[in-house]
Amino acid sequence: MTAPAHPFDAAIALRAETPNRWHGRTSDDYWNMVSPYGGVTAGAMMQAMLDHPERSGTPLAFTLSFLAPIQAGDYVIETELVRANRNSQHWAIRLLQAGRVLAQAIAICAQRRETWSLVEAAPPEVPPADQCEPAPNRGTSEFLRRYEFRIVRGKPFAENSDSVSHVWVADNPPRPLDFASLTALCDSFLPRIFLRRAEFVPIGTVSINIYFHAGEEVLIRQGAAPLLAVAQAQAFSDGHFDHHGHVWSTNGELLATTQQLVWYKE
Amino acid sequence: MTAPAHPFDAAIALRAETPNRWHGRTSDDYWNMVSPYGGVTAGAMMQAMLDHPERSGTPLAFTLSFLAPIQAGDYVIETELVRANRNSQHWAIRLLQAGRVLAQAIAICAQRRETWSLVEAAPPEVPPADQCEPAPNRGTSEFLRRYEFRIVRGKPFAENSDSVSHVWVADNPPRPLDFASLTALCDSFLPRIFLRRAEFVPIGTVSINIYFHAGEEVLIRQGAAPLLAVAQAQAFSDGHFDHHGHVWSTNGELLATTQQLVWYKE
Numbered sequence: 001m002t003a004p005a006h007p008f009d010a011a012i013a014l015r016a017e018t019p020n021r022w023h024g025r026t027s028d029d030y031w032n033m034v035s036p037y038g039g040v041t042a043g044a045m046m047q048a049m050l051d052h053p054e055r056s057g058t059p060l061a062f063t064l065s066f067l068a069p070i071q072a073g074d075y076v077i078e079t080e081l082v083r084a085n086r087n088s089q090h091w092a093i094r095l096l097q098a099g100r101v102l103a104q105a106i107a108i109c110a111q112r113r114e115t116w117s118l119v120e121a122a123p124p125e126v127p128p129a130d131q132c133e134p135a136p137n138r139g140t141s142e143f144l145r146r147y148e149f150r151i152v153r154g155k156p157f158a159e160n161s162d163s164v165s166h167v168w169v170a171d172n173p174p175r176p177l178d179f180a181s182l183t184a185l186c187d188s189f190l191p192r193i194f195l196r197r198a199e200f201v202p203i204g205t206v207s208i209n210i211y212f213h214a215g216e217e218v219l220i221r222q223g224a225a226p227l228l229a230v231a232q233a234q235a236f237s238d239g240h241f242d243h244h245g246h247v248w249s250t251n252g253e254l255l256a257t258t259q260q261l262v263w264y265k266e
Numbered sequence: 267m268t269a270p271a272h273p274f275d276a277a278i279a280l281r282a283e284t285p286n287r288w289h290g291r292t293s294d295d296y297w298n299m300v301s302p303y304g305g306v307t308a309g310a311m312m313q314a315m316l317d318h319p320e321r322s323g324t325p326l327a328f329t330l331s332f333l334a335p336i337q338a339g340d341y342v343i344e345t346e347l348v349r350a351n352r353n354s355q356h357w358a359i360r361l362l363q364a365g366r367v368l369a370q371a372i373a374i375c376a377q378r379r380e381t382w383s384l385v386e387a388a389p390p391e392v393p394p395a396d397q398c399e400p401a402p403n404r405g406t407s408e409f410l411r412r413y414e415f416r417i418v419r420g421k422p423f424a425e426n427s428d429s430v431s432h433v434w435v436a437d438n439p440p441r442p443l444d445f446a447s448l449t450a451l452c453d454s455f456l457p458r459i460f461l462r463r464a465e466f467v468p469i470g471t472v473s474i475n476i477y478f479h480a481g482e483e484v485l486i487r488q489g490a491a492p493l494l495a496v497a498q499a500q501a502f503s504d505g506h507f508d509h510h511g512h513v514w515s516t517n518g519e520l521l522a523t524t525q526q527l528v529w530y531k532e
């Protein structure tokens with residue numbers, strides 16, 4: 001008997017029709033209110049690039065825009081290696097349903113090299129994850145059950161004086177970290193508007209940008225332990241807000257920096 | 267007699283062959299060491315989208331990757347309106363020479379709407395631009411003469427204890443701000459590695475991400491006055507570093523947040 005796949009692996013599973021055309025299917029396990037959780041869409045598009053036979057190096061930058069809601073059912077991912085240099089690759093990735101593009105990404109893979117290094121950002125001082133209580137499930141969307149959140153700072157719908165949050169986050173059930181799941185986790189931040197306003201407002205992620213600051217061996221060392229997610233908005237204006245976030249390993253290594261632009265209704 | 271065009275307008279001038287295919291030419295005025303200043307390339311690609319007959323709304327997000335050095339001479343920009351929604355548009359933009367893609371971007375335009383708004387970020391307290399001395403020209407690249415920098419904090423090659431910089435920056439000669447020049451200005455930040463290391467290191471911008479937080483009327487009100495550019499690196503590791511920056515109007519309005527990923531040699 002084979003162990004059943006982790007729901008994340010099932011959700012991002014792809015079948016190659018050609019090296020540049022992949023077939024996938026939305027997952028009920030990661031369903032959000034009207035379409036799949038954006039993180040799992042991002043993870044599937046990342047995975048298509050990672051699985052491409054010509055891919056070399058590891059992800060360095062990944063930027064994804066959501067063009068329109070993805071419907072439940074089958075989708076196609078198209079990958080294009082736009083340019084391969086000696087140490088880096090540039091990709092364009094699109095997700096389509098019925099021939100219509102619903103998400104588009106550009107991404108860079110690169111060989112990581114030994115150089116002078118210095119991490120200038122620092123993680124906030126927080127209690128270890130096992131001393132923090134998992135947040136009760138907010139229950140509004142199935143995908144929220146696929147993550148365990150331990151909120152250290154930044155309670156939703158509390159009209160906080162800033163939008164800073166510190167949250168330990170892990171796949172649920174636990175799953176060893178890789179670039180696809182780290183990509184997905186970069187969309188698991190609570191929408192910043194819920195930290196500044198008491199009432200629920202309809203929102204939707206429009207664009208997400210991720211820079212990866214760690215190589216594969218750091219992700220493998222992290223395993224399935226909780227990651228520390230830190231984020232803050234810069235501005236809410238004219239129907240969109242942004243955030244700037246850091247994702248830290250359990251031991252305080254910077255894994256990714258990420259930005260996001262989110263539409264809100266009023 | 268017509269006044270001669272501003273060098274920036276000459277540098278980003280495009281001729282439409284079809285609505286989706288534009289011809290431009292690199293500018294000696296914005297030449298960097300081995301290729302055009304990345305900001306002027308970004309500005310030209312932004313301008314192609316802005317000039318497109320189907321464009322509606324104003325820029326909201328713009329992400330550009332540099333794939334390989336652009337040579338002096340002619341180039342082609344291809345624009346694709348990937349999807350138009352009621353209030354937003356999604357674009358893909360590529361720059362080519364001799365049929366090879368050398369830069370690729372994805373971008374979003376949107377209608378700005380009156381909503382609840384709140385700017386959470388704050389500009390640093392700095393003296394007004396006219397009380398700060400323009401930096402002497404570093405002289406290494408022609409494009410540096412096209413900007414006037416007044417460095418309030420963050421001297422290059424000084425091994426500072428952090429990479430934070432506060433700089434008043436303006437087009438030189440002065441030019442009224444628009445989305446193309448704001449895009450270009452978002453690449454005018456001093457490479458962060460020069461703020462942490464005493465010696466020159468070869469560097470090159472790999473990717474730049476911009477979120478626009480202001481509409482056209484704010485840019486028009488800003489005119490040609492200096493902008494306050496604030497940035498800090500998160501990490502220098504394995505051959506790449508990033509920065510996270512803010513661009514403020516003279517009066518302290520947040521115009522743009524921007525991130526950048528930069529390759530460095532050692």
